[in-house]
Amino acid sequence: MKTPASTSDDEALGSDALARRAWDWLRLLTSREASEADVQQFRQWVQSSAAHQAAYREAKALWDTLKPSAGLVASAQPGLVAGYVGAQRNRARTRRAFLGTAMACAGVAGVALVYPPLGLWPAASEWGADDRTAAGEQRTLALASGVEVTLNTRTSMRREVVDGHMAGVGLLAGEVAIDLQGERPFAVVAGAGRSTARAGGFEVRYVGERVCVTCIAGAVQVAHPSGARRLQAGQQLVYDTRTAGGIVGIDPEQASAWRRGMLIFRQARLADVIEEINRYRAGRVVLLNASAGDRPVSGHFRIAALDQAIEQLRYAFDLDVQSLVGGVVLLT
Structure with missing residues (x-):
């Protein structure tokens, strides 16, 4: 990715051009191509003038406003929620007005400049990752003889080697699928639990504070502070740091x-469907129509064509769409 230009005539640029320059810097800093020299150049750019600082704060504030949950914003800044409701009634709101609201929300998020939200770059807990995927990226690794690990979107993991042998991985965030054909046990550590199998296949998803373990074939032993569980094919278990739920049957x-490039939903909440879509695409889809959040969604969507999925949801629920810079989409 090309380093954004940092010329002396930046001051002559209009506000829109400076905004694009700020977004270019965000994209570079979150890519795998940013070097230490790029970081230093960015610091010089953002500190060189008040106009640069304002442009970057505006871009950052837009991301910040999309990070907090509705409950957090409501409790910390009730006026902002009222503003969003008003915005649903006035759909002709301008981009500048939205960014003004975003800047107000930035105080709620309280995120430092070097730690933008929404996965703009990995969280501190993911810095020790050996392998990582970006939004929409999937990758399959042959870590040992008879051991394949597939990383889903926005996944970070650490490899665990014991006595020279690949013993497992530590899932820091995201989702992995494990396919085993050997005899050695292989483990996935995620949160407070450890899932181990010798053959077959299982998946572990670690998003937020919850870990979901799904046995696809064979059997999986799940060790958790609340007790051990054994999953058979077609069974699933969800746990957090303190408790583990019961074993339930699922559709593998x-x-x-x-893994086949699809997202399948069956009577899922629209709000949950949008959050899942957000894991796979750059930017952010924001549902401002709170009354539609609990409406059920059933359907098959291609991961490679999620913008089409957004259009389908728009028509199905009679929503209006407003597209902003950086892949941000507002549904009202």
Whole structure:
């Protein structure tokens, strides 16, 4: 990725051009191509004038406003929620007005300049990752004889080697699928639990504070502070740092649809569907129509064509769409 130009005539640029320059810097800093020299150049650019600082704050504030949950914003800044409701009634709101609201929200987020939200770059807990995927990226690794690990979108993991042998991985965030054909046990550590199998296949998803373990074939032993569980094919378990839920039966085809490039939903909440879509695409889809969040969604969507999925949801629920810079889409 090309380093954004940092010329002395930046001051002569209009506000829109400076905004694009700020977004270019965000994209570079979050890519795998940013060097230490790029970081130093960015610091010089952003500190060189008040106009640069304002442009970057505006871009950052837009991301910040999309990070907090509705409950956090409502409790910390009730006026902002009222502003969003008003915005639903006035759909002709300008981009500048939205960015003004975003800057107000930035105080709620309280995120430092070097730690933008929404996965703009990996969180501190993911810095020790050996392998990482970006939004929409999937990768399969042969870590040892008879051991394949597939990383889903926005996934960070650490490799665990014991006595010279690949013993497992530490899932820091995201989702992995494990396919085993050997005899050695292989483990996935995620949160407070450890899932181990010798053959077959299983998947582990670690998003937020919850870990979901799904057995696709064979059997998986899940060790957790609350007790051990054994999953058979077609069974799933969800746990957090303190408790583990009960074992439930699932449809393996739906659970593993992401490996075939699909997202399958059956009577899922629209708000949850949008959050899942956000994991796979750059930018952010924001549902401002709160009354539609609980409406059920059933359907098959291609990961490679999620903008089409957004259009389908728009028509299905009679929503209006406003597209902003940086892949941000507002549904009202």
